[in-house]
Amino acid sequence: MQQQPALAEKLQIPAVRTWLQFRWMRYFFTEDAATGKLSISHLQRRAVWIALAFMLQGLSTTDFNQFTPFLKSFNSLFPIALMIASLFAMWMALRPSRSQSEILQDKQHHTSPTLLQRLILLVAFGFAIGGSVMMIMGLVQSFSAPQLTNDGTSLDTNAAILLLEGRNPYTDSNMLDLARKFVILPDWTTPLRSGQFANRFDYPTLTELQSVLDTDMKAGTAPEFESKVSYPALSFLTLVPFTLFKNYNVLSFYMLSYLALVAIAWKVARPELRPWVALLSMADVPMWSSTIGGNLDVFYTLLIVLTWLLRERRWASAICLGLAIATKQIAWYFIPFYIIMVLRNYGMKEAIYRLAIAGGVSLAINLPFIIWNAHAWLAGIMAPVADPMFPLGIGFISLSNAHLLPYLSPNVYTVLEGITMIISLIWYWRICKKRPEAAMLLA
Numbered sequence: 001m002q003q004q005p006a007l008a009e010k011l012q013i014p015a016v017r018t019w020l021q022f023r024w025m026r027y028f029f030t031e032d033a034a035t036g037k038l039s040i041s042h043l044q045r046r047a048v049w050i051a052l053a054f055m056l057q058g059l060s061t062t063d064f065n066q067f068t069p070f071l072k073s074f075n076s077l078f079p080i081a082l083m084i085a086s087l088f089a090m091w092m093a094l095r096p097s098r099s100q101s102e103i104l105q106d107k108q109h110h111t112s113p114t115l116l117q118r119l120i121l122l123v124a125f126g127f128a129i130g131g132s133v134m135m136i137m138g139l140v141q142s143f144s145a146p147q148l149t150n151d152g153t154s155l156d157t158n159a160a161i162l163l164l165e166g167r168n169p170y171t172d173s174n175m176l177d178l179a180r181k182f183v184i185l186p187d188w189t190t191p192l193r194s195g196q197f198a199n200r201f202d203y204p205t206l207t208e209l210q211s212v213l214d215t216d217m218k219a220g221t222a223p224e225f226e227s228k229v230s231y232p233a234l235s236f237l238t239l240v241p242f243t244l245f246k247n248y249n250v251l252s253f254y255m256l257s258y259l260a261l262v263a264i265a266w267k268v269a270r271p272e273l274r275p276w277v278a279l280l281s282m283a284d285v286p287m288w289s290s291t292i293g294g295n296l297d298v299f300y301t302l303l304i305v306l307t308w309l310l311r312e313r314r315w316a317s318a319i320c321l322g323l324a325i326a327t328k329q330i331a332w333y334f335i336p337f338y339i340i341m342v343l344r345n346y347g348m349k350e351a352i353y354r355l356a357i358a359g360g361v362s363l364a365i366n367l368p369f370i371i372w373n374a375h376a377w378l379a380g381i382m383a384p385v386a387d388p389m390f391p392l393g394i395g396f397i398s399l400s401n402a403h404l405l406p407y408l409s410p411n412v413y414t415v416l417e418g419i420t421m422i423i424s425l426i427w428y429w430r431i432c433k434k435r436p437e438a439a440m441l442l443a
Helices: 003-011 023-027 040-060 069-094 100-109 115-142 151-164 175-181 206-219 240-244 251-268 271-283 285-292 297-309 314-325 329-346 348-372 374-381 397-401 410-431 436-442
Strands: none
Touching (some): 040 285, 069 397, 115 285, 329 436, 410 436
16 A cells, blocks of 8 residues: 555656647636536537637628639638538537447547647637627617617617607608618618619619619608518517617617626536636627627527527426517527427427417517508518518528529529428437537527
8 A cells, every 4th residue: 555656656647738738728628527428528629619610600701802802703602611611510519419438438538628629719719809899899889879780770779769659660660761860871771672673683782772772862762672670579669668768779788688698608507618608708709790780689599598498497488489489580490499399308288388378478469560550560570581682691592692603593492491491300300309409500
C-alpha cells in the first residue's frame, strides 16, 4: 500500500497544451462529467454544431456579388450551399443519441475537444461580438423614434391603431395611408405581380419600387403593393398597449421576446451548458438581425419553444400552441409535428384534447374579426399564398432568381414542398420519442 502512491505518481502523464487550447475553454468543454445516459461533454460537443449552424446561417445572408462579381449568377449557389450545411449541422446537434457503448467509447477516446471544435468556439466569440453590437443597437432603438423596417411590422402597428379607432384592420388597412403616416422605404414593402409589376417574375429593383410607389402616392391606389393585414389577429393585438399610449415604437416587444427566449433557455439548461446558452444567444446574428428588424417571428418562436418545453403539461402546452397559431401562419407547420409528438408519447385521446384546447384558444382570439368580416379576415391570413407575390428566397428558388434555372410552374414547387413535408413527418415519427425537439428543425 505504501508503494501505490509512488506508482501512481510515476504513471501520471503531464498535461500537454495543444494549439488553441486555453484554460477558459474548460467552461465550455467539461471532461469526465456524466449524468444519465449522455455525458455533459457529449452534450457540449453537440452545442458546437449549433454554433456552426448559426455561423453558416449568418454567412448565407452575405452579398456575394460584392466579393465575387466575376461569378455573376453562380453567386446564388453560395447561400444554398451554406444553408444546406447549416441544416446538416443542426441535424448533427439534434439527431438521436448513439448506442450506450458508442458513447462510452467516445468518452474514452475524445476526452478533450478537437482542434476544429476549439476553432469553432473561438469563431463563435467573434460572431458574439457582432451580436452584442446588434443587441446594443436594438436597446437604443427601443427608446428612439419609431423605425418600422418591414411592412409586416408597420401593417401590424397600423392595424392596432385602426382597432383603437373602432375600425376593422382587415378591411381598412391601406399601404398608402401607412406610407403617409410612417416613414416607409420602398424595400420595406412587399411588391405584388400586379399593376405595373404584372407579368414578370424578377423582383423589382429599388429604383423601380421607389418610382412605382411615388406614382401610386399621386394616383391614390397601390395595386403593386401588399396592403392587407396578412397575419392572424394576435400579431397586432400584442401591439395594442403600445398604440394605446401613442407609442409606435414596438421594437421593445420583440427585444423582450428574444430576451425571454434566452432566459428560458438559461433556466432549463444544465449548469454546465449555460455558458453555451449565453454564447449562442449572442452569436446568433441572424436572430438578432430579425429581432431588431421588428420581425414577428421571434414572438411565435418563443411560443413554439414553450409548447415543446411544457409538453408534459396538457393545458400549458396546448395554450402556447394556440397562441402561436393565432400569431403567424408559419407556426401552423408545427401542428402536425405536435400531433405526432403527443400521439407517440401520450396517445390519441390526449392528442384530441390538446388540439381542441389549441384550436379553441386560436379561434377565440380571431373569432371577433371573423364575425366582423369573415371574407376580409380570410383574405388577409391567406394573402401570403393567395396574392401574386414574387418568388424569392435563399433556397431552391434562388437558382431561378439568378437565371441558372427557368422559373417552374407553381404546382412544381407545391409538389416539392409536399414531398418534403411528408418525408419530414415520417422522419419525426421515427425519432420523436428520443428527440422531440427535432421538430424545431424539421417543421
